[in-house]
Amino acid sequence: MRQDHLITATQLSRADIEAVLDRAAEIDDDPAAWSERYGRAVLALCFFEPSTRTKMSFDTAIKRLGGTTTDMGTVESSSVKKGESLADTVRVVEGYADAIVLRHPSEGAAKMAAEFVDVPVINAGDGAGQHPSQTLLDLYTIRENVGLDGLSIGIMGDLKYGRTVHSLADALTNFDARQHFISPESLRLPRNVRFDLHQAGAQVREHTALESVLPELDVLYVTRIQRERFPDETEYQKVAGQYQIDLETLSAASDDLTVMHPLPRVDEIAPDVDGTPYAAYFEQSHNGVPVRMALLDYLLSNVEVGQ
Amino acid sequence: MSEHELRVAKIRDGTVIDHVTGGQALNVLSILGIDGSAGLSVSVGMNVPSDRLGRKDVVKVENRELSQSEVDVISLIAPEATINIIREFEVVQKNRVDRPETVVGLLSCPNHNCITNGNEPVKTNFTVVDEGVRCTYCGTIIRDALADHIEPTR
Ligand SMILES: Nc1ncnc2c1ncn2[C@@H]1O[C@H](COP(=O)(O)OP(=O)(O)OP(=O)(O)O)[C@@H](O)[C@H]1O
Numbered sequence: 499m500r501q502d503h504l505i506t507a508t509q510l511s512r513a514d515i516e517a518v519l520d521r522a523a524e525i526d527d528d529p530a531a532w533s534e535r536y537g538r539a540v541l542a543l544c545f546f547e548p549s550t551r552t553k554m555s556f557d558t559a560i561k562r563l564g565g566t567t568t569d570m571g572t573v574e575s576s577s578v579k580k581g582e583s584l585a586d587t588v589r590v591v592e593g594y595a596d597a598i599v600l601r602h603p604s605e606g607a608a609k610m611a612a613e614f615v616d617v618p619v620i621n622a623g624d625g626a627g628q629h630p631s632q633t634l635l636d637l638y639t640i641r642e643n644v645g646l647d648g649l650s651i652g653i654m655g656d657l658k659y660g661r662t663v664h665s666l667a668d669a670l671t672n673f674d675a676r677q678h679f680i681s682p683e684s685l686r687l688p689r690n691v692r693f694d695l696h697q698a699g700a701q702v703r704e705h706t707a708l709e710s711v712l713p714e715l716d717v718l719y720v721t722r723i724q725r726e727r728f729p730d731e732t733e734y735q736k737v738a739g740q741y742q743i744d745l746e747t748l749s750a751a752s753d754d755l756t757v758m759h760p761l762p763r764v765d766e767i768a769p770d771v772d773g774t775p776y777a778a779y780f781e782q783s784h785n786g787v788p789v790r791m792a793l794l795d796y797l798l799s800n801v802e803v804g805q
Numbered sequence: 806m807s808e809h810e811l812r813v814a815k816i817r818d819g820t821v822i823d824h825v826t827g828g829q830a831l832n833v834l835s836i837l838g839i840d841g842s843a844g845l846s847v848s849v850g851m852n853v854p855s856d857r858l859g860r861k862d863v864v865k866v867e868n869r870e871l872s873q874s875e876v877d878v879i880s881l882i883a884p885e886a887t888i889n890i891i892r893e894f895e896v897v898q899k900n901r902v903d904r905p906e907t908v909v910g911l912l913s914c915p916n917h918n919c920i921t922n923g924n925e926p927v928k929t930n931f932t933v934v935d936e937g938v939r940c941t942y943c944g945t946i947i948r949d950a951l952a953d954h955i956e957p958t959r
């Protein structure tokens with residue numbers, strides 16, 4: 499199905515995902531062929547929360563397609579500070595750009611924004627909701643490394659607030675993937691995501707420890723557990739330590755295990771994993787550019803750019 | 806009617822919500838935003854015997870008609886309810902409630918971080934799912950005590 503916006507991973511069918519990943523592979527093979535494809539396109543970057551890689555990779559992606567960006571800047575320097583609603587902001591920005599990339603601290607922000615504008619809206623993170631463009635590059639990385647069917651994946655860390663986790667879990671229901679969720683009890687997958695997985699008939703298991711499930715995993719997707727999720731420092735140290743990995747931890751894993759992380763990482767993955775064949779997180783992050791180019795192509799190919 | 810029954814005066818114009826699931830009458834009132842302060846004449850029967858339901862609640866409100874979204878939410882807590890419109894003391898229209906697909910603008914989302922709780926020009930929107938209702942913006946599911954989530958600012 500043709501999509502006008504990218505708001506959540508649940509909206510994506512297997513065919514949608516494969517179309518974007520195939521296009522990303524094409525772009526990856528011959529990026530130069532795409533360098534003037536969207537010569538008149540302007541992409542608006544509206545980041546109401548800080549971002550480094552998502553914002554930079556969208557910026558690079560549109561430029562490698564021949565387009566440019568217009569950047570709202572930080573919330574501190576914008577009219578939002580004066581109390582402007584998001585609905586007004588996006589309606590103004592729509593006049594400057596062919597598509598809007600939006601990151602916002604409230605869940606549902608991108609969905610609402612899409613109701614107020616005609617240009618494509620890409621959800622680049624809505625609170626603890628979704629982050630579907632990250633998921634596309636995650637899926638691309640998984641496909642390149644181990645394939646998306648017959649997959650056994652462990653998703654570990656902050657599953658409650660981790661928006662990359664929610665989108666990835668939803669998207670994986672399109673594939674023959676067994677999903678293992680590994681987290682402290684207090685950070686387990688939220689009810690609404692479990693509901694989606696259940697509705698989709700996904701094969702899901704939840705664990706509080708990595709050990710028992712590690713040997714059967716093809717992919718281990720690690721996310722950061724943030725300090726502010728815990729009432730005090732000692733509690734955080736105690737819990738977070740159980741969800742950090744190093745080369746020693748991985749001695750129990752399959753030799754073919756692929757370790758991923760949406761980055762930034764702090765201490766969830768020890769540096770001794772970096773140089774090993776397990777580590778796919780930098781490759782994953784580099785995939786952000788061709789995958790976002792493919793996503794932009796997917797959304798812009800059916801709108802009139804530069805109007 | 807026997808002499809052992811207390812007779813409440815008939816209403817001239819208004820609405821009778823009959824066959825309400827026993828125990829839900831006060832929730833029906835809260836869906837309607839009725840707390841007695843506006844001076845509407847209201848009578849409530851709770852757990853009265855009913856052939857169909859065993860026990861039922863009945864809510865009678867004078868000079869008040871119901872909006873579609875009010876009826877929609879009532880249907881979620883009282884699926885057997887009938888809405889009787891009274892004109893000149895007579896029942897002029899009787900409708901069974903239907904389980905709606907969505908509920909727009911009546912419930913507020915319990916997720917404080919949901920965009921519908923920000924200062925945005927947007928109505929709440931819930932899809933009816935097996936377990937309850939689900940916010941179409943943030944995905945939060947409300948399972949029970951729906952009436953506790955009626956928007957206070959209506
Ligand atoms: N003027 C009125 N004032 C107050 N209540 C009324 C009035 N007219 C009818 N009702 C009440 O409205 C409900 C529906 O009235 P109706 O005469 O249709 O009864 P019914 O035949 O038992 O209906 P049903 O088949 O839906 O049970 C009953 O609870 C009745 O007591």
Ligand SMILES: [Mg+2]
Pocket residue numbers: none
């Ligand atoms: Mg009757």
Ligand SMILES: [Zn+2]
Pocket residue numbers: 606914915916919920921940941942943944945
């Ligand atoms: Zn919500």
